[in-house]
Amino acid sequence: MSHAVNRNFLREMNAKRVYHPVAHPNELEAHPPHIIVKADGVHIYDDAGRRVIDACGGLWNVNLGYSNQPVKEAIARQLDELPYASSFKGTTNDRLIELSHTLTEMLQPEDMTRVFFTSGGSDSVETALRLARQYWKMEKQGERTKFLSLKRGYHGTHFGAASVNGNSTFRRAYEPLLPGCSHLPVPFDYRNVFNESDPAKLAELCLAAVEDEILFQGADTIAAFIAEPVLGAGGVIVPPADYWPKLRQLLDRHNILLIADEVVTGFGRSGAWFGSRGWGVKPDIMCFAKAITSGYFPMGAVTLNARIETAFKNNADTMGIISHGYTYTGHPVGCAAALACLAETTRLNLPANAATEGDYLLGRCRTLAEKHETIGNVRGKGLMFAMELVCDRAAKKPVGKAYVAELGDRLFEAGALVRLIGPLMVFSPPLVITRAQSDEIMAAVTTAFEGMRGDPRQ
Numbered sequence: 001m002s003h004a005v006n007r008n009f010l011r012e013m014n015a016k017r018v019y020h021p022v023a024h025p026n027e028l029e030a031h032p033p034h035i036i037v038k039a040d041g042v043h044i045y046d047d048a049g050r051r052v053i054d055a056c057g058g059l060w061n062v063n064l065g066y067s068n069q070p071v072k073e074a075i076a077r078q079l080d081e082l083p084y085a086s087s088f089k090g091t092t093n094d095r096l097i098e099l100s101h102t103l104t105e106m107l108q109p110e111d112m113t114r115v116f117f118t119s120g121g122s123d124s125v126e127t128a129l130r131l132a133r134q135y136w137k138m139e140k141q142g143e144r145t146k147f148l149s150l151k152r153g154y155h156g157t158h159f160g161a162a163s164v165n166g167n168s169t170f171r172r173a174y175e176p177l178l179p180g181c182s183h184l185p186v187p188f189d190y191r192n193v194f195n196e197s198d199p200a201k202l203a204e205l206c207l208a209a210v211e212d213e214i215l216f217q218g219a220d221t222i223a224a225f226i227a228e229p230v231l232g233a234g235g236v237i238v239p240p241a242d243y244w245p246k247l248r249q250l251l252d253r254h255n256i257l258l259i260a261d262e263v264v265t266g267f268g269r270s271g272a273w274f275g276s277r278g279w280g281v282k283p284d285i286m287c288f289a290k291a292i293t294s295g296y297f298p299m300g301a302v303t304l305n306a307r308i309e310t311a312f313k314n315n316a317d318t319m320g321i322i323s324h325g326y327t328y329t330g331h332p333v334g335c336a337a338a339l340a341c342l343a344e345t346t347r348l349n350l351p352a353n354a355a356t357e358g359d360y361l362l363g364r365c366r367t368l369a370e371k372h373e374t375i376g377n378v379r380g381k382g383l384m385f386a387m388e389l390v391c392d393r394a395a396k397k398p399v400g401k402a403y404v405a406e407l408g409d410r411l412f413e414a415g416a417l418v419r420l421i422g423p424l425m426v427f428s429p430p431l432v433i434t435r436a437q438s439d440e441i442m443a444a445v446t447t448a449f450e451g452m453r454g455d456p457r458q
């Protein structure tokens with residue numbers, strides 16, 4: 001098969017045989033995805049040999065870039081030594097134990113004492129929700145089954161995760177979802193129902209709405225509040241600085257667990273080692289995935305604090321059995337990959353690089369916004385930032401679909417893969433990015449904007 005024929009075959013088969021996440025199959029036939037065949041450092045290559053910088057860092061996960069040798073070697077070594085071992089009753093494995101130790105050491109400031117491994121972010125969220133309910137049953141407060149979360153929050157796609165998701169796109173086609181989930185206003189200063197742009201006032205208003213809902217539902221019916229320290233897929237929303245500390249106090253007053261969904265923010269992306277740590281808050285449960293293995297192996301983890309551990313310790317009856325788990329819980333190859341990733345993240349001090357490069361890139365985006373009317377809002381923290389595109393700045397009206405499609409094509413042509421979520425340009429490059437590579441992203445973004453010809457309203 002010639003290279004050209006092979007490429008046509010791949011394109012055709014992708015359109016004909018594959019269903020992709022978060023896309024309409026017909027739309028993908030009309031606008032085929034790039035076929036990525038190779039990667040190197042922070043660059044990816046498509047099947048036509050085009051090389052672009054990956055400003056998405058995979059899917060917020062490839063924090064170490066694509067060429068980390070210690071991680072690749074750790075995976076290869078582990079495949080030779082032990083490619084799989086079950087961690088269900090009766091067996092465990094050395095890598096799993098090592099990683100549990102490393103994680104609890106890392107998370108000592110948050111008082112995390114136990115770890116439960118999963119295969120990804122949705123699994124981690126599912127695990128957290130389930131263990132939160134179990135906790136209250138063990139505490140003889142079995143009526144505490146409900147969950148609170150934020151509108152625009154994203155927690156994955158299992159029924160549990162989708163039920164706490166705050167975006168109807170991920171809900172409507174799969175309803176009815178879990179009963180007993182309430183979604184509260186997100187403290188987003190650019191768009192909110194209170195029409196409030198002052199961050200401190202907005203935080204107060206949003207927290208008042210949380211308390212109102214707690215009183216309405218009855219605190220003694222609520223198991224946990226789950227949220228991302230910085231919202232990712234919902235539009236890179238950075239809460240005001242006092243939101244999380246005050247949320248923790250509010251939940252404590254009502255004895256409600258706090259679950260931090262750190263699937264994106266865990267291990268440095270927001271510029272702090274953990275998003276919650278960045279806000280000075282200790283959650284009860286933390287969910288991880290993505291950067292824990294930098295995308296080199298599907299893997300996730302949930303950590304639990306001493307409060308939850310004590311409940312399990314004190315509960316000798318069957319309610320204390322963790323009747324939950326996955327075939328790949330504590331997968332030795334995943335754990336080996338994670339150990340290497342965390343060591344590399346520490347050695348390279350990537351949270352600090354995320355803070356520095358994030359500030360720089362945010363500044364560059366703000367400068368660009370001065371030149372282009374369609375950039376209505378620039379926001380972010382560390383190496384998670386976004387530009388929201390509008391066709392009317394005063395009305396904050398989103399740009400049209402055709403404009404977004406043209407921009408996506410121009411960005412790729414100019415040499416950068418940027419994630420477009422509706423009218424949002426979302427950036428989450430690898431945390432190993434250098435200043436020259438940050439400039440490479442901005443050069444492509446600038447070229448793309450300068451080349452735009454379409455009507456922003458279309």
Ligand SMILES: Cc1ncc(COP(=O)(O)O)c(C=O)c1O
Nearest residue numbers: 120121122154155156261263264
């Ligand atoms: C904050 C958050 N939680 C959970 C998930 C779900 O993770 P996964 O796609 O690995 O199931 C994601 C995925 O992007 C996420 O961003």
